[in-house]
Amino acid sequence: MSTTTSTTADDACAPSTTLAIGDDAAAALATTLKALSDPLRLRMLSAIATDARGESCVCDLAELADVSQPTVSHHLKVLRDTGVLTSERRGTWVWYRITPALRPAVTTLLDSFAPAAIAPPTRSEHTGLENVDDALTHLADRLGQQHPTLDRSLIMTIVRESYTSLAKTARVKTHLLSLTDRFTRQRLADITRDRSQGQPQVLFVCVANAGRSQLAAALMNQRSGGSVIARSAGSTPAAEIHPHVQPLLDELNPDGDQETRFPKPLTDDAVRAADVVITMGCGDVCPIIPGVRYEDWNVGDPALASTDGVAAIRDDIARRVDNLLNTLTTTR
Template sequence: MSIQGRGTSTTATSAPCSPTASHAISEQAASTVAAALKSLADPLRLRMLSAIASDPRGESCVCDLAELADVSQPTVSHHLRVLKDAGVLVSERRGTWVWYSIDAAARPAITALLESFAPAALTPPRDAALHLGLDDVDEALTHLASSLRSRFPGVSPDAVTGVVRESYAGLARTARITAHLVPLTERFARQRLADLTRDRAAGAPQVLFVCVANAGRSQLAAALVQQLSQGRVVARSAGSSPAAAVHPTVRPLLASIDDAAESEAFPKPLTDDAVRAADVVVTMGCGDVCPIIPGVRYEDWAVGDPALASPEGVAAIRDDIAQRVERLVAELV
């Protein structure tokens, strides 16, 4: 094929089409997913779903959900039935009332949906112009890597530099404001290097809490461990798909635990380093995302999701996590 310009001639060869269609999901799977998404395309249904997800009991009845809007209980039942028919909810009748909970198979997807889209709907979109690339902060990262090498002499200089740059890139993917990104990178990289060099046979036991966004449950759990253990247990937290910031409803609870816990809390991506360094890994609604490391104990805590919970609901979730943390700390110390 010849492309003629002003006094120029360029010959281009068309590349063969790639078999894109072979990578698409099947028609049956697409129909199933489309039906589920269609069932969620209603504001009241989404609020009901978030109420069920954030309920510490893991379920809600029609009488609870009728309080979300000025509608009749038959209307609430209709919306719940739509979600049930789409495979999002399951139900169980107990006496007069029917109780609804999120289907176990759909929970990871629903949790990711609520935690990923809800913060985006509640906060203005970030300005792409404020999002600095590695080239813009190369000097700062080089200086940071140099300062960390002296703290971790057992790690090769190239490895320290790699951890610093990977940490920056991981945090930059979700950062809305980059003014504090380098200081956050320093804290995240220092934590990762400490995990890399940890002697599992010595020192305090270490716990890693993992949820989807690392913006609520896992942050609360880590802060409570630090408070209740008084430093006798090291607590980490991470997210399989970290949010840009800690949930606004969770920050006051972190401040009530410890001012430092609130000021130092920021979502961090899950790394193999953190999992390998942990004695106990606790997943909190993120599904099977953690690599299985021999010698590491794994637990899954089915606690409510504070992403869109009311202040009262968030407080109840906090109390639920506190009880579980108290038992865990008693076992470890």
């Protein structure tokens, strides 16, 4: 007995109602992306974007690679001609800035794509829990006993959301339950925290939560001696701490629990629980909560830096942390 398949009117292909960008916009975007498809140009763009002055001179950018200054000027001209950069001559030198309207797009490009591009591939031998539902239910029951004032269904929801968020990027699935346990505990602490009581709490936020924000939180916790609680999170968390950053974290807290250092997703509750939120190259991703103080730190991305560059980024963050710590300890 043979089976035939018929095509009904409902199965027929129909034109999509989704509107693609127009020909002119696509051509303009393709020109810009082509201009950015050079490693040195991307490095120069990154250097300008993270320069504390908000601009860079040709003489600064010439130090990025072993090329002549005319070569650097050529690459900068390409970026300027496509509208990504603006320039201004002052005396002998020309200074370059990212075009203000394109700065959010440039920041997103550098912060989001660079970590993903250099991330090592996932290894197939890493497997997950055999029975996720039972494990998460058991975890929720245990946390419910420790938080009797919270609704059990709320705790179960947070446990499942935490597991799902971490599973999106986790490379070692066998550790997911313990990471979910730690992340859920942090979220429950955020929900129940009274900002009018206890030590001030600072939340550092970057894109991957694998470099800048982890370093900043570690520096704040070390230098405050426990007088300030520092946390970190990422708008698009990476799978693991950046390899150039991990040794610096070990130096700051050699006796620390390694399992507490993992990229964590940003949550609204973490922002609500904070007294101060520091964004570090992640754009306007944090909800605006009344009573929370916000600052944006324009610091370099360790994912785009050499070992020496990462050390310089750490020192830059340390100076900013010291300044912030002074304001927190003198106002309480």
